[in-house]
Amino acid sequence: MVEEIGKTAEGDLIINVGPQHPATHGVLHLIITLNGETIKKVEPHLGYIHRSIEKMCESLTYRQFIYTTSRMDYLSAHINNHACALTVEKGLGIEIPARAQVIRVLMDELTRIASHELWWGAMAMDLGAFTPFFHAFRERETINDIMEETCGARLTMNYMVPGGVMMDLHPNFQYRVKNFLTLYKRKIHEYDELVTGNIIFQNRMKGVGVLSKEAAISFGVTGPAARGSGVSCDVRKLYPYEIYNTLEFDEILETEGDSFARYMVRLREMNESIKIIEQLIDNIPEGDFQAKTKAVLKLPKGEFYQRVETARGELGVYIVSEGGTTPYRIKFRSPGFSNLSCLDHITRGGKIGDLIASMGTLDLVIPDIDR
Amino acid sequence: MFSLESLTTLVQDWLNKTFPPTWALLIEFVIVGILAIALFAALGLVLVIMERKVAAWIQIRLGPNRVGPLGILQSTADTIKLIMKEGLTPDGADKFLFNLAPFIVMIVSMLILAPIGFAKGFHIWDINIGVLYVSAISSVSVIGILMAGWASNNKYSLLGAMRSGAQMVSYELSVGLSVLSIIVLTGSLNINDIVLSQQNGWWLFKAHIPAIISFVIFIIAITAETNRAPFDLSEAESELTAGFHTEYSGMKFALFFLSEYINIFIVCAIGATLFLGGWMPFHIGNWESFNHIMDYIPSFIWFFGKTFFMIFLIMWFRWTFPRLRVDQLLNLEWKYLLPISMVNLIVMTLVAIKGWHF
Amino acid sequence: MSNEELKTIISEILPNASFEETGEWLNIGLEAADWIESANKLRNFESMPFNFLFCLTCVDWKTHFTMVYHLRSTTTLDNIVVKVKLDREKPEIITVSDIWRGAELFEREVYDLFGVIFLEHPDLRRLLLTDDWVGYPLRKDYEDPINMIKL
Numbered sequence: 065m066v067e068e069i070g071k072t073a074e075g076d077l078i079i080n081v082g083p084q085h086p087a088t089h090g091v092l093h094l095i096i097t098l099n100g101e102t103i104k105k106v107e108p109h110l111g112y113i114h115r116s117i118e119k120m121c122e123s124l125t126y127r128q129f130i131y132t133t134s135r136m137d138y139l140s141a142h143i144n145n146h147a148c149a150l151t152v153e154k155g156l157g158i159e160i161p162a163r164a165q166v167i168r169v170l171m172d173e174l175t176r177i178a179s180h181e182l183w184w185g186a187m188a189m190d191l192g193a194f195t196p197f198f199h200a201f202r203e204r205e206t207i208n209d210i211m212e213e214t215c216g217a218r219l220t221m222n223y224m225v226p227g228g229v230m231m232d233l234h235p236n237f238q239y240r241v242k243n244f245l246t247l248y249k250r251k252i253h254e255y256d257e258l259v260t261g262n263i264i265f266q267n268r269m270k271g272v273g274v275l276s277k278e279a280a281i282s283f284g285v286t287g288p289a290a291r292g293s294g295v296s297c298d299v300r301k302l303y304p305y306e307i308y309n310t311l312e313f314d315e316i317l318e319t320e321g322d323s324f325a326r327y328m329v330r331l332r333e334m335n336e337s338i339k340i341i342e343q344l345i346d347n348i349p350e351g352d353f354q355a356k357t358k359a360v361l362k363l364p365k366g367e368f369y370q371r372v373e374t375a376r377g378e379l380g381v382y383i384v385s386e387g388g389t390t391p392y393r394i395k396f397r398s399p400g401f402s403n404l405s406c407l408d409h410i411t412r413g414g415k416i417g418d419l420i421a422s423m424g425t426l427d428l429v430i431p432d433i434d435r
Numbered sequence: 436m437f438s439l440e441s442l443t444t445l446v447q448d449w450l451n452k453t454f455p456p457t458w459a460l461l462i463e464f465v466i467v468g469i470l471a472i473a474l475f476a477a478l479g480l481v482l483v484i485m486e487r488k489v490a491a492w493i494q495i496r497l498g499p500n501r502v503g504p505l506g507i508l509q510s511t512a513d514t515i516k517l518i519m520k521e522g523l524t525p526d527g528a529d530k531f532l533f534n535l536a537p538f539i540v541m542i543v544s545m546l547i548l549a550p551i552g553f554a555k556g557f558h559i560w561d562i563n564i565g566v567l568y569v570s571a572i573s574s575v576s577v578i579g580i581l582m583a584g585w586a587s588n589n590k591y592s593l594l595g596a597m598r599s600g601a602q603m604v605s606y607e608l609s610v611g612l613s614v615l616s617i618i619v620l621t622g623s624l625n626i627n628d629i630v631l632s633q634q635n636g637w638w639l640f641k642a643h644i645p646a647i648i649s650f651v652i653f654i655i656a657i658t659a660e661t662n663r664a665p666f667d668l669s670e671a672e673s674e675l676t677a678g679f680h681t682e683y684s685g686m687k688f689a690l691f692f693l694s695e696y697i698n699i700f701i702v703c704a705i706g707a708t709l710f711l712g713g714w715m716p717f718h719i720g721n722w723e724s725f726n727h728i729m730d731y732i733p734s735f736i737w738f739f740g741k742t743f744f745m746i747f748l749i750m751w752f753r754w755t756f757p758r759l760r761v762d763q764l765l766n767l768e769w770k771y772l773l774p775i776s777m778v779n780l781i782v783m784t785l786v787a788i789k790g791w792h793f
Numbered sequence: 794m795s796n797e798e799l800k801t802i803i804s805e806i807l808p809n810a811s812f813e814e815t816g817e818w819l820n821i822g823l824e825a826a827d828w829i830e831s832a833n834k835l836r837n838f839e840s841m842p843f844n845f846l847f848c849l850t851c852v853d854w855k856t857h858f859t860m861v862y863h864l865r866s867t868t869t870l871d872n873i874v875v876k877v878k879l880d881r882e883k884p885e886i887i888t889v890s891d892i893w894r895g896a897e898l899f900e901r902e903v904y905d906l907f908g909v910i911f912l913e914h915p916d917l918r919r920l921l922l923t924d925d926w927v928g929y930p931l932r933k934d935y936e937d938p939i940n941m942i943k944l
Contacts, residue, residue, distance in 0.1 A: 281867055
């Protein structure tokens with residue numbers, strides 16, 4: 065897990081963190097140059113889980129390539145599939161039925177909550193408290209059970225298709241989601257008592273890993289990491305897709321830019337997702353769950369870009385099509401890639417414990433970065 | 436009340452009758468040694484399984500429940516596993532110091548057992564400077580840890596051992612000052628005297644506010660002394676250094692692991708003795724009938740009950756709080772705990788002189 | 794703001810550019826030699842500074858490469874796409890990592906997978922593949938009998 069490479073001539077220590085981590089970040093290899101306890105430079109080495117998804121998608125049809133994205137950021141699997149389906153629909157120019165749109169948004173928001181739960185548990189575990197992990201998983205397991213009943217899988221739910229969703233909702237879906245909402249509201253105060261209000265956590269996170277607003281924009285940071293620095297970048301608000309422009313929810317912004325601000329943004333975003341689910345769960349319209357599409361999809365010649373807001377930030381799918389059944393070039397603009405590029409900037413001059421806290425609040429999922 | 440004192444006097448008389456005096460003494464040594472080692476082993480097994488069950492209970496899950504009924508035999512299985520592991524000595528390590536370090540830490544833990552009173556009249560060595568002895572010997576364990584870090588020939592073990600050493604040395608001051616504040620009230624360093632002076636009530640209740648402050652500081656300081664969370668930087672897994680016992684495996688690691696739990700038991704025993712009355716039952720002042728009823732519960736049950744309550748508190752801390760950063764840890768001691776304990780000591784002396792305690 | 798309005802505004806600051814408004818966003822075509830100057834102008838444009846580079850990629854068109862830069866302005870929320878044609882034999886372009894700092898990792902990825910050299914890049918190395926990898930996988934003429942499976 066940790067080895068020493070060697071000392072530089074000036075007396076600096078160069079050490080490796082990773083690629084195997086006890087925390088759930090994935091395979092991230094950081095090479096840190098230390099002077100005593102102070103960090104001088106952090107250099108990430110990527111590629112340990114590079115599966116060349118972009119090249120693979122050039123030989124997959126438009127119906128097939130969507131499911132490779134569930135494996136990219138597996139914690140927001142629905143949202144990634146949603147982005148691909150939307151891009152293909154933009155190219156084909158088809159209308160999605162209202163029921164499918166509502167189902168898609170419901171699944172997205174449930175996934176967002178599940179992803180933030182795991183982030184919360186894993187981040188607390190990184191900082192040394194082992195109990196919040198189990199509390200977080202109690203809620204996440206409820207969501208996974210809901211997903212399993214409707215979509216058939218707990219992690220990589222291949223549910224979105226161009227045109228709508230693959231199958232209709234299970235009859236128990238509404239009842240289970242309502243139970244989950246009651247459970248969640250009962251337990252959310254525990255999160256504040258256990259972690260947010262704890263003075264040790266606050267001292268570990270306040271003033272640590274400060275990212276200024278200009279730096280956030282320059283690095284291209286999106287998602288809760290940027291919103292913690294005051295950059296308004298929620299794609300659901302700025303460039304709404306599906307039915308987000310008809311829903312009432314707030315974009316959470318904090319101005320300090322330190323780890324605690326990013327933490328509070330994510331915690332409050334979970335509440336906003338609950339609000340969205342509450343607005344939709346009783347009003348699922350009747351109708352088709354899938355628009356009629358041809359069996360073999362062919363996008364017209366051109367370029368199409370669609371962006372969505374995943375749990376980590378802005379995911380962009382860029383398809384260049386030459387008119388065939390497979391894409392000519394696909395580029396996935398993953399949020400983790402840009403978020404990682406600011407890690408060196410925010411951790412310079414801090415201590416190793418600060419690096420752990422900053423990485424935790426940036427919420428990196430490495431398969432998302434390596435693709 | 437049922438007392439172990441009768442058992443010890445019985446054995447002692449029988450030995451003195453059958454053997455010449457030196458032989459009797461030697462046989463007593465052997466018996467005490469065997470009992471101490473047996474206590475060690477039993478405590479180690481019990482504490483390991485207790486830690487896992489308490490952790491599970493706090494984390495809304497069941498702990499080990501496969502090996503033996505309710506998982507009681509889990510620690511026996513762990514011990515057997517550790518005995519059978521290969522004990523590796525890293526290349527370039529200082530062999531003598533590397534092998535000596537776990538034994539030093541273990542010997543220190545055993546030595547501190549000597550003056551502790553487990554039950555009425557049941558202690559190994561009723562020395563007149565009991566508390567000072569415990570304080571002094573526990574400082575020697577820092578040497579064992581530094582030795583382990585140095586001899587491993589691994590920069591991370593060394594860093595971890597230095598951090599650990601700095602932490603233990605700093606927090607010993609706070610422990611010492613909190614202990615001193617009770618000594619001021621009792622006027623004696625002898626552990627038996629301290630327990631007897633709590634005949635009419637435990638010091639925690641008798642010397643109200645200064646004793647409560649002392650107790651709180653004592654608990655924080657002993658958590659740091661024994662390298663337990665939230666002060667377990669040197670064993671932190673998700674930080675970089677894996678601590679001074681990285682390179683140890685097999686039985687030597689088992690010795691470190693065991694002596695950590697024994698240390699917890701001992702410091703909690705000291706805390707129970709000083710603040711919560713040791714083996715003295717819960718008496719309230721002059722309420723004779725109430726005291727008499729309390730006396731029916733044997734003294735060793737009082738002692739172990741109080742000690743395990745404090746051990747439970749310390750385990751509770753581990754699974755609730757996150758870790759402190761190293762500079763925050765040392766800040767806490769030198770800028771907050773030490774001044775508070777010094778002022779508290781002065782207040783307690785005032786209370787003792789003026790007689791403002793119950 | 795619609796594509797036509799954007800075209801009028803931007804053609805004032807970028808006289809050499811070619812425009813195409815058929816897609817969703819305004820496509821601006823530039824020469825590699827003008828790129829750095831135009832990038833600075835776009836970044837520091839007063840009424841709508843294009844300060845957010847949200848996607849940087851390359852497309853292999855078999856006869857030439859095209860670098861594609863997606864930019865947006867955080868103040869007016871307008872999006873534009875800048876395309877720069879590169880020669881396939883000697884694909885070189887100047888880096889923009891000092892203008893938009895997020896471009897540093899994007900450009901390393903493009904170098905790794907396409908082989909485009911970014912002049913004056915602070916640290917141009919392979920990012921995702923191993924350091925001793927031969928070839929540029931995302932090019933259309935890349936052959937690898939061991940690792941590639943044609944479906």
